[in-house]
Amino acid sequence: MRARHAGVRPYTLLDAGGAPYASDVPGTVGGHRGARLYGRLxxxxxxxxxxxxxxxxxxxxxxxxxxxxxxxxxxxxxxxPVAYARRREGREA
Structure with a gap:
């Protein structure tokens, strides 16, 4: 568990444009910046x-x-695997 400091947001997430932003809520999926893939935590x-x-x-x-x-x-x-298969088939969802 992360310690909370007054005015400090403890989590850094990426937005839809790939830019980081501070969040009070942790992300629900993690990823690898170099491979540009994401998955469950x-x-x-x-x-x-x-x-x-x-x-x-x-x-x-x-x-x-x-x-x-x-x-x-x-x-x-x-x-x-289901999302991966959909993407491979060209019907991302």
Whole structure:
């Protein structure tokens, strides 16, 4: 849990344009800035990469999936297989 300081918003999320902004509410999906992909916060693939000491420097967070897609990120094949398949078929939703 993050400590709250007067006037300080503890979470940094990316908006639909990919720009960071301060938020009082944590994001619901995480992503990798370099690979431009997003997934669930409990994604097994992301958790393995974090455990190996990778990924953390490139980690970004979004309010929701729609914001991640609008920012140009693609769904993770491991934790979001249905959204990943839809995108591959060209019918993003």
């Amino acid at each position: 409990d994604c097994p693939s992301a958790l393995r990469a974090l455990a190996r000491g990778q990924y953390a420097a490139h980690r970004v967070f979004f309010r929701d999936e729609a914001t991640a897609v609008a920012a140009g990120y693609r769904p993770c094949a491991v934790c979001l």
